[in-house]
Amino acid sequence: MDEVDPVDLVHPHLPRNFRQRHAGFNRRGLLSPDRQVERLAKDFENQGGFTERLYRVRSTKRRNLK
Incomplete structure (x- = not known):
């Protein structure tokens, strides 16, 4: 089974590269x-x-x- 990215679960309607960037900002505390x-x-x-x-x-x- 493929691993599911948690970002995909939270914001499935947004483009994948945006979701990944947004998750990176969150991890670094920028948001x-x-x-x-x-x-x-x-x-x-x-x-x-x-x-x-x-x-x-x-x-x-x-x-x-x-």
Whole structure:
């Protein structure tokens, strides 16, 4: 009997090379929720929240139109 790749069981509708790459990211912890939350917190501290960034973009655009 052929060995079944666990990635095929979880995401059978995705292309095989994508599933293998995604599984590799998971094994290395690159898709870890903890790392994602840490990154979001760091981005928020450095760049502000959505409203702050939106205000900056719109203000810059208005200044450039005048």
